[in-house]
């Protein structure tokens with residue numbers, strides 16, 4: 001086998017560094033009555049008298065229970081880590097019974113990191129502080145459990161074999177183990193945390209989370225002086241390769257302490273490694289042994305390179321519990337530590353003289369690739385690719401520029417197309433918005449007015465035409481102002497001018513114009529349809545108003561309010577329709593312009609005088625007869641058809657507006673008639689009031705007359721008619737008859753006055769005057785009969801006429817006495 005690697009440097013002998021670390025007595029130990037049996041004094045450890053083992057051990061370092069991990073690292077581990085970075089193999093392991101603090105020492109906690117985290121931090125710190133060197137770090141993590149070696153970074157890799165490899169510094173390497181190339185301290189800690197998850201642990205009699213395996217973290221360090229700017233791969237550089245082994249051993253207690261059979265077996269295997277380690281260390285410490293049984297256990301085999309051969313620096317930290325019950329185990333540990341302390345190992349830098357290191361291989365590969373690259377460049381024109389003068393670069397750059405220009409041109413085309421699409425889309429959206437606004441404009445005023453004036457409600461209440469046409473309540477969105485509608489119409493009108501013909505090809509312009517006009521025509525058709533529907537609606541409303549007018553004077557006031565609203569609606573509609581008409585006029589003008597433009601184009605295309613092209617607009621259908629009908633039929637599908645349709649619709653609208661105005665005028669007339677009747681009635685009422693006043697005055701006179709008559713009646717009391725002369729009697733009867741007649745009239749007038757408000761009520765006054773027979777024109781006999789008649793109704797006193805002056809109608813006169821002779 002060709003020896004590719006050589007080691008140089010002084011092979012100075014160095015003893016194993018042995019430290020003893022006591023941990024504090026745990027609460028559990030105190031609880032079961034344990035007490036401390038060991039005492040420390042400087043670097044010496046002795047047992048207290050009461051246990052009966054008066055021994056004393058001396059070590060390199062003895063750490064008291066309260067010593068922290070950082071101090072332990074600085075004192076014991078740091079020198080070995082620094083040596084490893086300098087190319088000297090290093091091994092640090094913790095040895096001790098279970099629960100004595102091995103894992104605490106090696107790994108530590110978050111608050112108190114152990115040797116492993118401190119070592120990693122120092123490695124990366126040192127690398128950062130050594131700019132003149134290049135480092136390559138790789139890490140592997142394994143466990144030896146029941147004498148089986150498993151990869152902790154890749155649990156699938158189990159029962160790995162150990163092989164001797166002289167090219168490697170330690171000579172022994174684990175076949176097939178995964179090595180993680182480290183890039184940072186954090187990365188290294190993450191890798192360790194991952195590996196720790198795969199460790200074998202189980203409860204022992206002393207420690208619930210006891211490690212049942214030996215855990216080995218191996219960091220392979222390759223270091224090289226920087227080769228920047230150096231092209232000669234054979235130039236000798238300072239290169240080193242070293243291993244740093246950080247080992248957390250399983251508990252070293254004897255098998256009898258195990259809690260079950262399986263664990264006894266475990267213990268025996270674990271102890272096999274430990275026992276072999278003890279034997280190896282014992283033989284090494286002896287210095288005379290010919291055969292060292294490294295091969296007897298996996299652990300010793302793995303550490304063989306570190307313990308012998310080309311040398312290593314070794315530190316053993318023996319962790320110890322001071323508990324009295326563990327005194328025997330502690331004693332064993334201390335004895336082991338003492339033996340280890342006697343071992344001397346050679347210490348040398350593993351300098352690599354050949355190209356076997358990874359760094360060298362990488363550097364060589366880089367140089368090779370650079371050379372290939374340069375060769376390729378030379379073949380292509382002798383200039384390196386990054387040279388701007390390189391012809392290929394120049395050609396490529398020119399092509400790139402050409403493509404860039406083409407791309408820009410395509411971009412411009414694309415933008416033009418997008419603009420065109422956007423305009424079309426705008427046109428369509430604008431049209432849709434216009435249609436929506438129109439519809440809203442036409443719907444909402446009706447709905448709102450109906451809600452405001454109660455017109456719909458009145459229709460539903462009333463009989464007749466309105467009831468025959470039920471009105472569904474319309475949704476009432478806020479009505480847009482008329483200005484909005486006008487703006488919409490304006491927008492629709494301007495849609496025809498959005499494609500200037502100069503910018504586009506003729507054919508394309510004509511097509512676009514046609515598309516645009518088509519869109520515009522559709523919109524106008526929709527508008528016209530909506531307007532027609534609106535007019536129908538207005539008609540129906542007017543009809544409703546008419547029917548309401550006939551409902552009589554009682555509803556006159558309410559109807560007057562509705563009429564006002566309807567009038568306002570109609571005026572607003574008229575204004576709106578006039579706007580529409582104006583818009584249609586403007587559009588007609590635009591169409592005429594378009595027609596003229598077409599005529600000129602046609603003339604230009606056919607080479608004739610434009611004036612000679614006659615559209616026959618003034619043609620008389622009657623004169624042209626069948627030809628006109630044919631032309632009309634042929635032209636119909638060609639034209640968009642919305643202009644004349646619109647004109648017709650507008651004319652019809654105008655007619656309807658006139659009709660509405662006429663109906664308003666008629667309604668005004670009817671209203672003035674009604675006002676005239678009302679005025680007449682008001683005059684009649686005044687006359688009645690005057691008459692009533694007159695009657696009142698007459699009433700007053702009558703009352704006075706009655707009083708006078710009463711007095712006369714009183715005078716007549718006691719008179720004997722038989723002794724009166726005929727002449728006097730006749731005169732008396734005449735007077736009485738006249739008085740009765742007047743009373744009758746008065747009573748009738750009073751009845752009449754009772755029906756008329758404002759007339760005084762109460763007893764009528766009789767104002768009878770006795771004008772005698774000559775005034776009444778009655779004969780004596782007629783007077784007698786009249787008197788008898790008056791004396792009727794059971795009042796039959798003959799000669800004496802008595803009036804009690806009662807105010808009650810019909811009972812104010814009573815006649816007593818004998819009959820009239």
Ligand SMILES: Nc1ncnc2c1ncn2[C@@H]1O[C@H](COP(=O)(O)OP(=O)(O)OP(=O)(O)O)[C@@H](O)[C@H]1O
Pocket residue numbers: 022023024026065067096097098099100101102103104105204207209210211249250251319
């Ligand atoms: N120096 C110390 N200071 C404080 N606590 C310690 C110290 N050493 C160990 N301990 C505590 O003692 C307990 C056992 O320690 P640890 O697990 O490190 O023991 P071990 O030797 O690794 O045991 P095993 O080998 O069985 O896993 C832990 O709770 C640990 O925190």
